[in-house]
Amino acid sequence: MGNGPGVAPLGVDILGAVKVGSLARLWPLAILPAVFLLGSCEAPGGVSPIFPTPVSPNGQGIYNTYIGISIPAIIIFLGVELALLWVVIKYRRSKQPAGYIPPQIHGNAKLEWAWTIAPLIVVLAIAGYSFNELQTDFQPISNYDFEIVVSGHQFGWNYTYPQAGGFTIHQEGTLAGDVTPFVVPVNTLIRLRLQGTDVIHSWWVPAISGKTDAVPGYDNFTWLKIDRIGTWRGECAELCGAGHSTMQIIVQSMTQSDFDAWVQQQAKAQHAARSAPTTAS
Numbered sequence: 113m114g115n116g117p118g119v120a121p122l123g124v125d126i127l128g129a130v131k132v133g134s135l136a137r138l139w140p141l142a143i144l145p146a147v148f149l150l151g152s153c154e155a156p157g158g159v160s161p162i163f164p165t166p167v168s169p170n171g172q173g174i175y176n177t178y179i180g181i182s183i184p185a186i187i188i189f190l191g192v193e194l195a196l197l198w199v200v201i202k203y204r205r206s207k208q209p210a211g212y213i214p215p216q217i218h219g220n221a222k223l224e225w226a227w228t229i230a231p232l233i234v235v236l237a238i239a240g241y242s243f244n245e246l247q248t249d250f251q252p253i254s255n256y257d258f259e260i261v262v263s264g265h266q267f268g269w270n271y272t273y274p275q276a277g278g279f280t281i282h283q284e285g286t287l288a289g290d291v292t293p294f295v296v297p298v299n300t301l302i303r304l305r306l307q308g309t310d311v312i313h314s315w316w317v318p319a320i321s322g323k324t325d326a327v328p329g330y331d332n333f334t335w336l337k338i339d340r341i342g343t344w345r346g347e348c349a350e351l352c353g354a355g356h357s358t359m360q361i362i363v364q365s366m367t368q369s370d371f372d373a374w375v376q377q378q379a380k381a382q383h384a385a386r387s388a389p390t391t392a393s
């Protein structure tokens with residue numbers, strides 16, 4: 113009695129309905145992250161959330177470091193979670209006699225040393241491994257083929273080629289479409305000298321190199337040596353103002369002869385612009 117659908121007593125029925133109903137409703141939530149990730153691949157100018165294929169030795173080094181830390185971390189995570197589950201299931205209260213108190217380990221010096229030293233070793237290993245990678249990628253190298261000055265401003269990037277006539281490519285930020293590509297020759301070791309003209313920006317193309325800050329009044333360095341012809345995306349990785357999200361980066365690599373032709377074209381265009389009768393800009 114009283115168990116008709118209209119008069120369900122609070123408790124069992126309602127809880128049951130909530131459990132079953134919410135589980136069924138939660139399924140779409142489980143795939144939301146995947147939808148979000150795939151959706152953001154389509155966003156104009158966005159950096160892919162999926163791992164990029166590294167195309168420069170420093171991009172490869174960063175990728176290797178990430179994998180080298182993540183795989184042991186995943187193994188440790190699974191080990192800890194499995195041990196936890198094993199303890200929770202095997203020693204659950206309902207399987208113990210009433211009033212049971214498990215063996216106490218408080219004050220066990222050996223154990224406490226062990227669980228202090230073991231994580232310390234892991235953390236120091238991660239620190240050493242990643243610091244070594246930082247040294248490799250962000251030192252001002254000296255054996256480069258040529259240098260390009262990358263200057264960040266609100267909101268865009270300027271690339272000056274001092275050893276190719278000193279012209280500058282303006283990669284003005286926009287979300288309306290693709291920005292002007294920053295062009296480099298393939299298989300050439302290029303040093304990037306990063307500068308900032310107003311606030312701190314950060315030059316980041318995941319397939320090529322790690323985030324490198326462009327700081328006003330201070331030169332920062334990174335480098336690239338792209339091993340194939342193509343185009344890669346990046347973005348400013350330092351919140352730098354209202355137009356931060358427009359600061360896309362596109363890097364294009366081409367053969368040396370295509371690059372030489374491109375340099376000729378840029379030099380000619382900028383020379384023509386300079387010698388043309390000046391109009392208000």
Ligand SMILES: [Cu+2]
Nearest residue numbers: 313348352359
């Ligand atoms: Cu910026």
